[in-house]
Amino acid sequence: MTYVFSIQRIAPLIVAACFAIPAGAADESEVKQVYEHVRAQFSDFVTYCGKSDAERRQTVVKSAIALASARKLTDPVGAGTEAGALLRKECGIDAAALTPAQIRWMVVAKPLSFDGERRHIGTFTSAQALANRVYTPAGDGPFSAVVVNQTKSISNHLLVQAKALVEAGFAVLVVDTFGPRDYKAGVSEPLPAEFAKDAYDALAHLRTLPYIDKERIYQTGFSFGGMAAALLASPEGADALKAVGRFRATVGHYGSCRMASPYAGGKTNATYLDMLSADSDRPLLMLMAELDIETPPSNCFPLLDEMKAAGKPVEWHIYPNTTHAWDKAEHNGFVYRTTSGETMTYRYDAAITQDATRRMIGFFNRYR
Secondary structure, three states: OOOOOHHHHOHHHHHHHHHHOOOOOOOHHHHHHHHHHHHOOOOOHHHHHOOOHHHHHHHHHHHHHHHHHOOOOOOHHHHHHHHHHHHHHHOOOOOOOOOHHHHOOOOOOOOOOOOOOEEOOOOOOOOHHHEOOEEOOOOOOOEEEEEEEOOOOOOHHHHHHHHHHHHOOOEEEEEOOOHHHOOEOOOEOOOHHHHHHHHHHHHHHHOOOOOEEEEEEEEEEEOHHHHHHHHOOOHHHHHHOOOOOOOOOEEEEOOOOEEEOOOOOOOOOOOEEEOOOOOOOOOEEEEEEOOOOOOOHHHHOOHHHHHHHOOOOEEEEEEOOOOOOOOOHHHOOOEEEOOOOOEEEOOOOHHHHHHHHHHHHHHHHHOO
16 A cells, blocks of 8 residues: 555545444544534535435545545544434434444445456556456466455556566456546545455456466455455355355465554554454465554454464464565655654565565465
């Protein structure tokens, strides 16, 4: 993930929080600000009430983000929660809360479409050209394949990874969750499960192609895509997302096992969405960075230890003295800042990038 302010990570979590945080947690003045910001957009409140659930949620999300971006809110999650509940109540809509466990499988975006034409990566292939297209090694196939889920954009680090996978004998489909839907960081963003749903839709597409071995399809992802790797290991998720088939194995690069708002600040009422769950039954490798404050490895423990002890097919490796986005040379030196003022400077590391790619390919080959 790449951000200018940590507000850019909060959009999907405000959506979640509008259903999951107990009432009475937020500052009343902040709740009032969000409430009035939404009401000001509708001269006739009946119009707001007549919108779909998804449209009403998005309206509250945008209002909370706008106010937080203007530094008028310290707790957009809590304020969005209570303002959304108040608005639904005034509309006469049942405001029964969903649980975080239910929210983590929520999907509101329309399905992506994928190009079935077979392509080869060449000297002049750009990272952007990879989006939602299939690239294969030379030969007739059928090829084992890897679905690659992005961070915030399709950038050069994904081209490097795609080339390495093709050279290792895999076909590659890089999924662009943002571009086709005009998602923009900090304005409108996918819910976490949408990355997983897009991966399953990509898998279903690959299974229709004659040059792909439909029984040997894998997934890897980076940051948000790494969270998808954890979600995809769950049979509950496969059922909730109506998956056609399952991935043989998944690998998450600087992802997370839990996702929390950067505004949580230690609050006991903060919303956490589990990306990894104890029911996981597919091989999963989590590659993490010791110094990562964006998706800290601590969010994966003690769960990973407990799953390993229970015989679940989970593995992990934590790179010492390493930051988030270790493979993104294009973002070397970027400063990530939390709302509490803690900072982390992205450091590109060629050796760790090569090692992570080697571990990923080795993991896939073990289940080939």
